[in-house]
Amino acid sequence: MKHAARLERLMEDRSRPLLVSSLVNIRYLTGFTGSNAYLVVSADKAIFITDGRYGEIAEPLVAALPAGELVVYRSDLPGHLGKAIGDADSVDIEADHVSWAFSRTLDSKLDVALSPTTGLVEELRKVKDTDEVAALERAAAAGDAAFEKAPLLARKAATEGDLGLALIDEMRAAGGEAAAWPPIVAHGANAARPHHRSGEGELGEGLLLMDYGCVAAGYHSDMTRTIWLGDEPDDKLEDIHAAVLESNEAGIAAVGPGVEAAAVDEACRAVLREHGYEEMFLHSTGHGVGLEIHEAPWVKRGSTDVLEPGNVVTIEPGVYSPGQGGVRIEDMVLVTEDGRRVLTHSHKEMRTG
DSSP states (O other): OOHHHHHHHHHTTOSSOEEEOOHHHHHHHHOOOSSOOEEEEOSSOEEEEEETTSHHHHHHHHHTSTTEEEEEESSOHHHHHHHHHTTOSEEEEEGGGSOHHHHHHHHHHOSSEEEEEOSHHHHHHTSOOHHHHHHHHHHHHHHHHHHHTHHHHHHHOSBHHHHHHHHHHHHHHTTOEEOSSOOEEEEGGGGGSTTOOOSSOBOOSEEEEEEEOEEETTEEOOEEEEEEESSSOOHHHHHHHHHHHHHHHHHHHHOOTTOBHHHHHHHHHHHHHHTTOGGGOOSOSEEEOSSSSSEEEEESTTOOOBOOTTOEEEEOOEEEETTTEEEEOBEEEEEETTEEEEOOOOOOOSBOO
């Protein structure tokens, strides 16, 4: 991963230090995956602060950074942060990633003004480099491999939860790591709940919605497919599936550089509106995917994001009919210089064979 280049972009034109406290952002900038770290980034240096558990681990990572310095502390974290900030009059802090208590502690112990900022690192993270895209592709491929076996796994599983565990095992066998969230496996009427909590619900013939993913080198995959187990699908649900598939494909076709993310959302909604299902679409069209499963850019109504090459977003329209079931179809899409490339390749048909 190109951590040094990312940090150099953040250091450009910095007029005052930035205290990076989000562990996800620190991983993006340095490669560090531990549970305790802070990074003070100035125009001419980057000071990495962690406790004694991680000093040896952090040393080679920091050595590879531009103007990187390592501080390992045992106590008095505010004091070490103050030394790293130096004689600056103010310091930028990540407002979305510090608690009220932490900010008050800094304010009381440091002779420096705290300036809240949002999205400075996240803005860099929106555009994936070649290493990040490769990791996302590996994670997506593991998800595809699991879906190929999903019908057989479903027939062997007793419950939704059992099938979720089986999907995780298949993704791990295909090179992925388990994600931090359990798969959404929803059978029958349970599929009418967009984020159904899979559990002891019995499996059998009928509708089956699976929303799941894994991790490769820290980067997530996210895919949803809705299939029918058994002979003949329910006519109403088959009609909903056809409309959602058309909506999914319209959204993908709308993705491209310079396109407003809200316009992609509208492309999906327009299809469902035409079919009379828009009011049953209960969530936004999609989101960015990377080191976090949900991150910018946001593909939804009112989004101010404009897509650019290197963005990876989901396109996941859904229609939900309480008491009957629901359909969601989700793909990961990379924005390219001249259009788009879909990273998830599993078939989207309702019938499995």
